[in-house]
């Protein structure tokens with residue numbers, strides 16, 4: 107099982123529909139400061155459904171919607187899809203490809219929004235995402251996605267905080 | 277006024293007497309991880325007398341004494357001298373060069389130690405150091421020495437902690 | 447609850463020491479509970495001995511040595527409960543060229559069993575990639591991703 | 606006490622915005638008290654607009670943009686109460702080649718009025734040095750310092 111495609115629409119600095127294809131093995135990602143590399147990581151985490159929007163560097167989920175960049179008006183929704191190759195059926199769904207889609211859509215004025223989830227284009231709940239993905243050992247709050255600054259956080263921890271990491275794992 | 281020389285004896289990884297000469301202008305310092313670059317910065321801070329040994333990455337001051345490296349026995353004292361060019365008399369001492377020396381010497385077994393201070397080879401107290409150096413705008417806990425990790429610390433601060441920085445300055 | 451913690455602790459402890467010695471080509475690191483009989487009293491201490499030095503606490507190591515040790519801790523946790531895909535976002539911070547390359551070499555070796563997406567600005571790391579995605583931001587503030595051939599684009603960024 | 610804070614605040618606020626626009630070749634940054642009438646109620650907010658983007662809070666910026674903004678904050682404080690000598694220990698972390706060089710250029714300009722000792726592993730920064738000290742650790746764990754000529758030694762380390 108592996109991540110085949112990441113489909114971004116109006117997610118943070120990805121103001122145009124962008125499809126990124128990934129292969130197996132070791133893929134490098136590079137580019138200047140502020141170009142969007144960590145935003146790609148945030149997009150993946152967004153779909154996996156982390157406990158807080160803060161790990162996506164957003165005070166609220168609507169901050170994730172493309173703000174217009176230099177001259178445009180802000181968008182009113184953002185949509186991210188993760189497409190996994192599932193030929194080995196590690197995800198307990200009977201299809202060779204499984205697509206998880208998450209949408210945040212502004213509703214009315216202010217910061218209200220609606221949240222939508224789809225699995226292979228069928229409406230779903232976040233709990234469905236987490237239960238299917240955790241069977242494939244993919245977690246939003248796990249250790250497989252090492253964010254910029256995570257290593258410094260571990261370095262700065264006290265021995266007690268480090269022990270609590272082990273507790274959370276058990 | 278500028279830092280002319282740093283004289284290290286048994287300070288952390290500087291297990292041999294080492295004299296480092298500095299010039300005016302922009303001096304670069306480079307080398308592999310763990311080679312001793314930050315130890316040079318710690319040596320300067322050590323003489324300036326910071327409030328806690330923790331900013332020198334030491335649980336207690338005796339940790340600063342050369343531990344013997346790979347095959348030697350630990351030393352029982354460490355000594356660091358800062359030699360400043362004082363032709364402009366920014367330090368209120370009547371000499372073209374002012375040398376500040378700090379020594380930590382183990383006393384007996386265990387972690388006890390004695391601390392000695394010298395200004396131009398005359399016995400002094402830490403308060404003499406700080407009062408003379410602060411007249412030249414050099415502070416152990418100031419912002420002129422930016423340690424590895426200080427920038428990350430500022431990035432991770434909350435708005436309240438940042439405001440407290442301004443309070444400390446005023 | 448205590449047994450759960452102790453079994454996680456013992457497994458990760460072993461991974462940690464093995465991985466450290468591999469990633470540092472002969473260094474040594476240990477992690478231990480301050481109170482193994484009553485683990486909830488006391489924390490988890492990490493000590494490391496990079497090659498040619500004495501074993502000291504994590505807090506006293508150099509910036510790069512601390513990073514490498516923290517990275518090893520994360521790799522040890524990953525090894526305890528493997529995932530089919532991993533993303534590392536600039537985990538080579540503070541590492542000099544030699545250590546960044548050691549890190550990349552370990553990730554490359556593991557990439558035959560899992561998918562690795564590694565964000566880095568450094569040639570020492572990117573040269574281990576099977577393929578590279580370049581990301582840029584256009585003057586209008588919109589990001590753009592393209593496939594990079596190793597020799598041309600990366601050499602200018604990867605300093 | 607409140608006046609002391611406000612006068613420090615106003616001076617550093619101005620330095621901060623000036624330095625940011627210089628170090629980013631045209632970006633814009635501001636810092637402001639959440640409550641200017643009662644400064645002790647509320648914190649100090651920092652916002653920045655790197656070139657070509659919208660003004661957003663520090664917390665939402667990229668890793669490199671955050672670092673550059675935090676460095677600017679430190680430079681603004683230094684400018685408020687100048688010292689005859691400054692030491693920067695690997696302040697170029699998270700900065701790409703372009704930004705590391707912008708930082709080095711600013712420090713170099715200021716080095717005619719004060720002494721700068723700058724620790725860095727990067728060619729983009731070290732090339733601004735008037736002279737370079739190389740530090741190595743010998744197999745017995747003892748550090749050694751030597752004068753480096755720019756072209757030979759640094760090119761191998763400074764990646």
Ligand SMILES: Nc1ncnc2c1ncn2[C@@H]1O[C@H](COP(=O)(O)OP(=O)(O)OP(=O)(O)O)[C@@H](O)[C@H]1O
Pocket residue numbers: 117118119120137138139140141142143144145146169170171172173174175254581587655658659661665666667668669670699
């Ligand atoms: N909602 C949004 N709309 C438009 N742009 C946004 C939005 N949220 C964040 N950004 C922009 O995305 C940029 C950050 O991108 P990202 O963190 O991915 O950079 P990066 O490539 O990881 O850089 P670095 O190497 O510095 O870590 C910021 O400059 C920010 O202005």
Ligand SMILES: Nc1ncnc2c1ncn2[C@@H]1O[C@H](COP(=O)(O)OP(=O)(O)OP(=O)(O)O)[C@@H](O)[C@H]1O
Pocket residue numbers: 287288289290307308309310311312313314315316339340341342343344345424496499500502506507508509510511540740746
């Ligand atoms: N008391 C001591 N005796 C001998 N060696 C010591 C002592 N204290 C620290 N060291 C050694 O000094 C080394 C750290 O040096 P330092 O922090 O100066 O490295 P650095 O050049 O700044 O590296 P980096 O680029 O990783 O930041 C550590 O490896 C540590 O083993």
Ligand SMILES: [Mg+2]
Pocket residue numbers: 143144145254535667668669
């Ligand atoms: Mg980033």
Ligand SMILES: [Mg+2]
Pocket residue numbers: 313314315424508509510694
């Ligand atoms: Mg260092």
